[in-house]
Amino acid sequence: MKKMEGKVVLITGGARGIGYGIAKAFAEEGANIVITGRTASTLIEARENLEADYGIEALFVVADGGDETAVKNVVKQAVDRFGKLDCLVNNAQVSKSGTMLVDHTKEDFDLAIYSGLYATFFYMREAFPYLKETKGSVINFASGAGLFGKLGQSSYAAAKEGIRGMSRVAAAEWGEFGINVNVVCPLAMTPGLEKWKDEYPKLYDQTIQSIPLKRFADPEKDIGRVCVFLASDDASYVTGETITLQGGSGLRP
Template sequence: MTDDMKGKVTIVTGGGKGIGFGIATAFAKAKSNIVITGRTESTLISAKEKLEKYGVEVLPITADGGYEEQVKEAVDKIIEKFGRIDVLINNAQASKSGLQLVEHTQEDFDLAIKSGIYAVFNFMKFTYPYLKETKGSVINFASGAGLFGRDGQSSYAAAKEGIRGLSRVAATEWGKDGININVVCPLVMTKQLEQWKAEYPELFEKTIQGIPLQRFGDAEKDIGGTCLFLASDAASYISGETITLQGGSGLRP
């Protein structure tokens, strides 16, 4: 399956750290050339150095997906360097998670919408001509916050459910072009969760008990591995789906 990635070009938004870096690592190991975008240049440069160890080309681009012109310029740079785009993974997202709905300001809400659904829209819009040429894949990230209505996640959930709706429409419209589009809802071990585990070990253990597989996902192996599958020829007939990668805790009808 990973042989499908050799020589291809994969964009990972927010690919300089966290889940995005784990995904970028999985694709780099599969020999895909990598584009990572984000707002902090130093983070991207550090990630570039690590990813290049797998023998692939890595292009870091400082860009905020919420701004149309920045995304257009980023895509122009990608095409100038690589001449193609095969996979778009929209991972980046910011939000005021933890605030109750009535505590949100409009600016708080705008943060989630702009960094989430607007960024996904912009990257999809400007990469579309090149994804059409390669019959590529789009993988967008949503969340159990939206699927299950989690407390303190109103703006984040709204953005993520908007991304799911956008993805389903795109799957319908772009199917004729051979582009498949899917959504992933992950539950992942992050640095923040590791810190929380150290500070609240009993609460962490209680949380783990609610996950049938008894662990949080690994960004590279679990999330990156699933993204690799969705971007491969083996998954070319899967489109418009939402996949919950939550260790069995994201059960849906």
């Protein structure tokens, strides 16, 4: 039997990049998938591929995670369709990456906080009653930008570190209900990174040399498989942790 057979997993930003890799990893293990995002065409294509390739059921809901009402609708549609929710993966995030702190406007900062921190908060709060019923799990995404203070990432780092703090509190508050809450900090190959690689090959090579494993993570095999583990019974005693999936570049004491 597959690890996630019959489980229901909601993944924000699940139609592309890391989110889609996570969706494929869960689908491979038999989970039914709910994906959200802001572009209907991308979501439709992802849903069709997931159902065709893995034989599972997939639901897509167009939503902006920073919109509280939209988040309520996503969770409602997920539960109306599948009757339960076993795992929530908060992956989506938008920010003004590359903009130095002194050049940020309040609108720039709001973009990161609403799409990341508020969205994660809204989804966690709305999902809680259903995760309580299934003794489910939450996997939130943070970043090395916040852990290590990456240049040009002030609003992004602020949102991600806020997510880490909130996740630890949720792990403490929700443990009695059998819900585990963990954080993943990835360094993965995405379409955006592929474009950057093509445009700046020398800088890409320099970056690769700073990673002990000499590569970026594969969204499905390296990131998605760890998420499957965190959502499975194998990780039922793992909560409140931050896991850096950065090929050794996130070495810490």
